[in-house]
Amino acid sequence: MVEPTGLEQMVCFQLYAASRAMTAVYRPTLDAHGLTYPQYLALRVLWHRGPTTVRDLGKILDLDSGTLSPLLKRLETQGHVRRTRGTHDERTVIVDLTDSGHALRTTMADLPAQVACAVDLTEDEFIQLHQLLGKVRSMKGTA
Amino acid sequence: MVEPTGLEQMVCFQLYAASRAMTAVYRPTLDAHGLTYPQYLALRVLWHRGPTTVRDLGKILDLDSGTLSPLLKRLETQGHVRRTRGTHDERTVIVDLTDSGHALRTTMADLPAQVACAVDLTEDEFIQLHQLLGKVRSMKGTA
DNA sequence: CCCTTTCTAGTTGCGCACAACTCAATTGCG
DNA sequence: CGCAATTGAGTTGTGCGCAACTAGAAAGGG
Numbered sequence: 001m002v003e004p005t006g007l008e009q010m011v012c013f014q015l016y017a018a019s020r021a022m023t024a025v026y027r028p029t030l031d032a033h034g035l036t037y038p039q040y041l042a043l044r045v046l047w048h049r050g051p052t053t054v055r056d057l058g059k060i061l062d063l064d065s066g067t068l069s070p071l072l073k074r075l076e077t078q079g080h081v082r083r084t085r086g087t088h089d090e091r092t093v094i095v096d097l098t099d100s101g102h103a104l105r106t107t108m109a110d111l112p113a114q115v116a117c118a119v120d121l122t123e124d125e126f127i128q129l130h131q132l133l134g135k136v137r138s139m140k141g142t143a
Numbered sequence: 144m145v146e147p148t149g150l151e152q153m154v155c156f157q158l159y160a161a162s163r164a165m166t167a168v169y170r171p172t173l174d175a176h177g178l179t180y181p182q183y184l185a186l187r188v189l190w191h192r193g194p195t196t197v198r199d200l201g202k203i204l205d206l207d208s209g210t211l212s213p214l215l216k217r218l219e220t221q222g223h224v225r226r227t228r229g230t231h232d233e234r235t236v237i238v239d240l241t242d243s244g245h246a247l248r249t250t251m252a253d254l255p256a257q258v259a260c261a262v263d264l265t266e267d268e269f270i271q272l273h274q275l276l277g278k279v280r281s282m283k284g285t286a
Numbered sequence: 287c288c289c290t291t292t293c294t295a296g297t298t299g300c301g302c303a304c305a306a307c308t309c310a311a312t313t314g315c316g
Numbered sequence: 317c318g319c320a321a322t323t324g325a326g327t328t329g330t331g332c333g334c335a336a337c338t339a340g341a342a343a344g345g346g
Contacts, residue, residue, distance in 0.1 A: 006255040007269050008262065012165050013184060014276035017205050019162035020303075021280050022155050027304090038332065041156060054295060062160050065295050067333050073296095074331080091294040091341050116151040119282045125275060126150050132264070132272045133157035137164050139262045163333075170334090181302065198324060208325050210303055216326095217301080234311045234324040 015136070025118045029111055033104060038063070039075055040108075043097075046081065047105045051096040053086065080104065158279070168261045172254055176247060181206070182218055183251075186240075189224065190248045194239040196229065223247060 023037040030040055038061075045060050046052060052060075054068055061068075072095055075081045080101035086092035121129065166180040173183055181204075188203055189195060195203075197211055204211075215238055218224045223244035229235035264272065 006259070007273060008259040009187070009255050011262075011269055011273050011276065012169070012258060014273065014280060015158070015162045015165050016180070016184075018276045018279040019158045020205070021282065022158050024304095025282065026155070036331065037159070041159075044152070055293090062163070063332095064334070066297080066335075069296050071332075086294095089294085089342070093295065112149065112152050115155060119151065119154075119279055121275070121278060125278070126154055128271060129275045129279075130150060130154050130157065132268060132275065133154065133161045135264060135268070136161040136262055136272075137157060139164065139168065167334095179301065196324085197326095201324095206302095207304070209305075209327080210301095212326050214302075229324095232312070232324085236325065 022115075022119075025115055026111070029108065029114065033108065034078060035104075038067070038071055042068070042071065042075065042095075043080065043101060043104060046095065046097050046101065051094050053092045053094055055092060057095060075101075165258075165262075168258055169254065172251065172257065176251065177221060178247075181210070181214055185211070185214065185218065185238075186223065186244060186247060189238060189240050189244065194237050196235045196237055198235060200238065218244075 026037050026040065030037060035043070041061055042057060045057055049056075054065060054072065057072075058064055058068055072081060072083060076083055078100075079098055082096045082098055083093050084096065086094055169180050169183065173180060178186070184204055185200060188200055192199075197208060197215065200215075201207055201211055215224060215226060219226055221243075222241055225239045225241055226236050227239065229237055
């Protein structure tokens with residue numbers, strides 16, 4: 001395979017490859033519900049937080065409106081969310097789950113277990129990886 | 144990992160977010176040369192291996208022809224690579240660096256150092272992360 | 287109170303990723 | 317050998333991700 005021209009470079013590539021491999025694990029189940037991984041992430045935020053502005057979704061998922069606007073539009077078309085203008089600040093748009101969107105939470109309740117099973121890491125390794133990825137995410141230029 | 148604590152889900156999201164944060168570190172330098180991160184990855188393989196078929200590039204980068212064909216076409220338009228049909232097997236296409244493509248190797252020689260500097264990890268942490276990501280990449284369904 | 291500055295969401299454009307497909311070249315099995 | 321199955325590259329279509337931009341609403345200073 002690729003000879004290391006420097007460990008950092010290898011790590012960067014592995015990050016890129018591992019991220020895609022990860023979403024590939026989710027794909028079969030998500031496909032069955034007509035969802036993509038980013039759409040699933042947005043739904044997860046709504047399941048935990050309830051009604052949320054596009055702005056807050058962006059801060060939480062680290063995505064801008066250029067990505068979120070069409071994504072949420074598709075979730076709305078699918079009937080999983082509703083989008084309403086904020087009343088006290090008409091710039092904001094509040095995203096809220098429909099019954100269909102709420103229902104998905106229980107329908108896909110076993111997804112975490114599936115993923116945990118596919119990724120063969122111990123509890124300690126999960127925690128280590130969690131911490132290391134946290135450090136990567138908080139690097140310079142990501143403030 | 145038998146009991147899903149929700150941590151796996153967090154790790155998956157962090158993988159997704161960290162990967163994008165990583166490429167964002169490369170972006171300013173790559174932009175200056177009119178390159179994207181996947182294009183840079185392809186060039187790195189060619190710098191190290193010399194002439195390589197599209198098929199082998201795909202195996203190494205874990206990308207299919209649907210992604211590579213247009214990407215390599217753009218690198219060819221930019222003048223960094225040449226694409227020629229294989230002589231022994233006319234199905235294959237061999238990708239090779241032009242002078243311009245070779246020159247980029249020295250022009251961007253300081254990029255690894257930039258990245259290592261931005262990502263504030265110790266040598267040991269880099270190695271740990273390398274190993275953990277390797278495990279993630281070799282999970283079930285990624286064979 | 288007006289006017290500039292800032293902020294939120296959305297739109298456009300481009301380049302990945304990936305599925306599904308086409309087509310030609312090669313392989314392999316009878 | 318003949319021909320079906322496989323393989324390698326490319327094309328098409330969809331949905332991100334991100335830069336650059338727009339439109340409209342709010343904030344704030346004079």
